[in-house]
Amino acid sequence: MGRLTGGDPSLLRRINSAVVLHALRATDCATLTEITRVTGLSRPTVEGVVEDLIVGGLVVETAAEDGATRRQGRPARRFRFRAEAGHLLGLEIGPHRVAALLADLDGRIIGAQAKEVEETASADDRLERLRTAVAELLRRAGVPRNSLRAVGVATPGIVEADGTVRLGTALPEWTGLRLGERLSRSFKCPVLVENDANAAAVAEHWKGSARDSDDIVFVLAGLSPGAGSLIGGRLHRGFGGAAGEIGALHLLGREVTPETLLSTTDEPLHPLDEQAVAQVFAQARQGDQRALAAVDRFIQRLVHDVAALALALDPELVVIGGWAAGLDGVLEPLRRELARYCLRPPKVTLSLLGEAAVATGALRLALDHVEKQLFAVEGTATARY
Amino acid sequence: MGRLTGGDPSLLRRINSAVVLHALRATDCATLTEITRVTGLSRPTVEGVVEDLIVGGLVVETAAEDGATRRQGRPARRFRFRAEAGHLLGLEIGPHRVAALLADLDGRIIGAQAKEVEETASADDRLERLRTAVAELLRRAGVPRNSLRAVGVATPGIVEADGTVRLGTALPEWTGLRLGERLSRSFKCPVLVENDANAAAVAEHWKGSARDSDDIVFVLAGLSPGAGSLIGGRLHRGFGGAAGEIGALHLLGREVTPETLLSTTDEPLHPLDEQAVAQVFAQARQGDQRALAAVDRFIQRLVHDVAALALALDPELVVIGGWAAGLDGVLEPLRRELARYCLRPPKVTLSLLGEAAVATGALRLALDHVEKQLFAVEGTATARY
Numbered sequence: 001m002g003r004l005t006g007g008d009p010s011l012l013r014r015i016n017s018a019v020v021l022h023a024l025r026a027t028d029c030a031t032l033t034e035i036t037r038v039t040g041l042s043r044p045t046v047e048g049v050v051e052d053l054i055v056g057g058l059v060v061e062t063a064a065e066d067g068a069t070r071r072q073g074r075p076a077r078r079f080r081f082r083a084e085a086g087h088l089l090g091l092e093i094g095p096h097r098v099a100a101l102l103a104d105l106d107g108r109i110i111g112a113q114a115k116e117v118e119e120t121a122s123a124d125d126r127l128e129r130l131r132t133a134v135a136e137l138l139r140r141a142g143v144p145r146n147s148l149r150a151v152g153v154a155t156p157g158i159v160e161a162d163g164t165v166r167l168g169t170a171l172p173e174w175t176g177l178r179l180g181e182r183l184s185r186s187f188k189c190p191v192l193v194e195n196d197a198n199a200a201a202v203a204e205h206w207k208g209s210a211r212d213s214d215d216i217v218f219v220l221a222g223l224s225p226g227a228g229s230l231i232g233g234r235l236h237r238g239f240g241g242a243a244g245e246i247g248a249l250h251l252l253g254r255e256v257t258p259e260t261l262l263s264t265t266d267e268p269l270h271p272l273d274e275q276a277v278a279q280v281f282a283q284a285r286q287g288d289q290r291a292l293a294a295v296d297r298f299i300q301r302l303v304h305d306v307a308a309l310a311l312a313l314d315p316e317l318v319v320i321g322g323w324a325a326g327l328d329g330v331l332e333p334l335r336r337e338l339a340r341y342c343l344r345p346p347k348v349t350l351s352l353l354g355e356a357a358v359a360t361g362a363l364r365l366a367l368d369h370v371e372k373q374l375f376a377v378e379g380t381a382t383a384r385y
Numbered sequence: 386m387g388r389l390t391g392g393d394p395s396l397l398r399r400i401n402s403a404v405v406l407h408a409l410r411a412t413d414c415a416t417l418t419e420i421t422r423v424t425g426l427s428r429p430t431v432e433g434v435v436e437d438l439i440v441g442g443l444v445v446e447t448a449a450e451d452g453a454t455r456r457q458g459r460p461a462r463r464f465r466f467r468a469e470a471g472h473l474l475g476l477e478i479g480p481h482r483v484a485a486l487l488a489d490l491d492g493r494i495i496g497a498q499a500k501e502v503e504e505t506a507s508a509d510d511r512l513e514r515l516r517t518a519v520a521e522l523l524r525r526a527g528v529p530r531n532s533l534r535a536v537g538v539a540t541p542g543i544v545e546a547d548g549t550v551r552l553g554t555a556l557p558e559w560t561g562l563r564l565g566e567r568l569s570r571s572f573k574c575p576v577l578v579e580n581d582a583n584a585a586a587v588a589e590h591w592k593g594s595a596r597d598s599d600d601i602v603f604v605l606a607g608l609s610p611g612a613g614s615l616i617g618g619r620l621h622r623g624f625g626g627a628a629g630e631i632g633a634l635h636l637l638g639r640e641v642t643p644e645t646l647l648s649t650t651d652e653p654l655h656p657l658d659e660q661a662v663a664q665v666f667a668q669a670r671q672g673d674q675r676a677l678a679a680v681d682r683f684i685q686r687l688v689h690d691v692a693a694l695a696l697a698l699d700p701e702l703v704v705i706g707g708w709a710a711g712l713d714g715v716l717e718p719l720r721r722e723l724a725r726y727c728l729r730p731p732k733v734t735l736s737l738l739g740e741a742a743v744a745t746g747a748l749r750l751a752l753d754h755v756e757k758q759l760f761a762v763e764g765t766a767t768a769r770y
Binding site: 236308 | 552600621623625629631632692693694728731
């Protein structure tokens with residue numbers, strides 16, 4: 001398609017830098033000749049760019065080759081991308097726990113930390129708990145805070161583009177919280193906030209059960225059920241960031257609350273927390289009739305939620321996460337009922353990442369941000385080929 | 386961003402041709418100097434391209450200017466895009482009627498034709514009815530069949546990319562029908578087949594109630610309710626073309642059929658056709674208690690359908706079409722209930738195009754196809770600027 005000539009020289013430099021980094025990152029290490037061949041740039045350009053990248057700390061010359069090669073004369077210098085030049089955090093803030101994942105610039109996870117938190121904890125306490133987890137994680141991994149390039153955060157609720165929680169009923173004091181701004185005080189790098197089910201959808205697509213599909217719905221069955229969807233590989237947030245906030249779906253025509261649904265007595269289940277639910281599931285596995293009936297009602301509701309999502313969105317694949325992923329025999333009724341309700345039923349599978357899905361998705365969003373900065377210049381890089 | 390140099394010369398010619406056509410179409414008529422200025426092409430290039438376009442019939446030199454200008458010497462030649470150089474059809478094939486719209490290359494509608502058809506008509510009879518309508522329309526408008534550049538067709542059901550109806554329960558013999566192929570026998574130009582609700586969504590976005598929004602859901606409340614959605618201005622078809630096929634939504638947790646829902650007696654409404662439904666609506670307007678109750682049940686179901694779509698997709702705007710658009714007081718309960726169910730309730734409005742929406746959307750799809758051919762070369766044209 002021809003080549004770019006003329007134009008903004010600093011833009012060209014950034015493009016060339018992104019192209020060289022991209023090439024280096026795709027391989028263990030490479031010589032200048034190899035980089036020149038792969039990128040199509042001139043040798044002097046490559047030399048200049050590599051020199052700049054070495055100064056910037058993103059590229060390093062690797063150790064000399066072994067003796068066999070050296071005997072042939074001076075070996076070609078080899079360079080590699082320094083994935084350790086920066087770090088990323090993926091954070092989850094949930095009703096019962098906060099969790100943090102630490103990764104290098106290749107997205108390779110090098111540490112994890114999680115802490116329980118009271119469901120009733122204030123926003124301040126919850127954030128303090130998270131800060132403690134992050135501090136411990138960084139200290140243990142020996143990564144200085146100023147090495148962080150981006151932080152992704154995932155949490156229940158509708159999240160605005162600026163990181164404010166527009167509406168979050170699952171956590172106390174969450175609605176209206178300027179979460180991105182609050183966390184930015186702890187970090188000097190960009191902080192990206194996302195809805196938890198959206199993050200989990202991204203995670204399953206990255207390294208979970210949805211690696212082979214670009215059109216998926218992830219259902220996070222929990223205290224406050226939510227869903228995230230990818231359309232053509234891209235997160236569908238909706239016009240106001242509320243896509244997949246299906247908490248009210250079960251109310252449509254059927255006035256029944258989760259407390260009643262999952263009760264094994266004549267009283268509503270209280271408190272309705274993950275422990276109480278886990279107990280109902282355990283009782284069901286032991287054959288308790290009332291627990292079995294409760295689980296059956298829970299699955300029926302899940303079927304209805306998933307069917308509504310599938311009818312609206314027509315995904316290729318539905319991934320079930322959260323509570324339901326721990327249920328024996330949840331897939332069979334889901335598949336059977338979807339075949340009944342949907343003109344084109346999607347495939348259904350369980351989450352592969354389990355409770356790591358939300359933080360993993362937050363990490364991926366941080367990685368996306370850094371990759372866009374380092375390896376691409378707003379779609380211009382592709383125009384070069 | 387620099388200019389393309391080198392590369393495929395025939396590709397460049399096509400790009401230049403698209404760019405000149407695009408410029409001419411945006412204005413009444415223009416001189417070569419004006420085209421040169423707007424396009425950034427050289428004068429000889431513009432002259433060559435315009436000459437080719439005149440030979441191809443897409444551009445014509447307009448009549449000389451009036452006397453005032455002529456006194457100054459020989460007036461500059463002026464050229465205009467010949468919107469009449471080709472024509473488009475937008476076709477609707479529904480349960481009770483077939484309809485056709487005829488337009489020029491600007492998308493300006495120059496004729497319309499509709500015919501009633503029996504709900505029980507065979508596929509052959511239904512298509513024959515459509516062919517008759519088209520033939521009458523073309524004859525009346527004085528447009529020869531070989532002037533057609535593209536035909537859009539919209540019909541209920543799940544439509545494959547190749548124009549086959551994968552599943553269509555609303556019309557007899559519709560499932561499995563190779564609709565695109567069958568209609569291609571009547572036309573020498575491309576025939577594009579689309580789901581009816583999807584087409585209506587496109588139409589409302591083009592010239593209906595959704596002109597100001599790119600994230601919409603259109604609900605076609607009819608015998609077999611369906612929905613179409615635009616995300617970021619683009620049609621969301623779903624992985625298998627079944628997005629919005631919400632016919633089964635009302636079954637989720639509530640086993641009630643439209644026949645029961647809309648009945649004003651103890652017996653199901655039979656036959657459930659538009660006439661019968663119109664009668665129930667008319668009775669309700671006259672204050673008939675049972676009819677009022679039936680309409681109320683119908684609106685409740687519509688509310689549930691729309692709420693499920695809104696929770697899954699989070700559109701900015703929901704447009705209500707089909708039967709429901711004719712109902713007094715449908716908006717108020719919809720808005721009230723959506724505010725109750727949705728964390729971020731969408732705006733709700735009625736279809737502006739009414740029963741013309743489906744055929745208008747089919748026409749827009751034909752126009753999109755022609756515009757892509759004439760005015761753009763697969764996204765390359767934009768790379769030039």
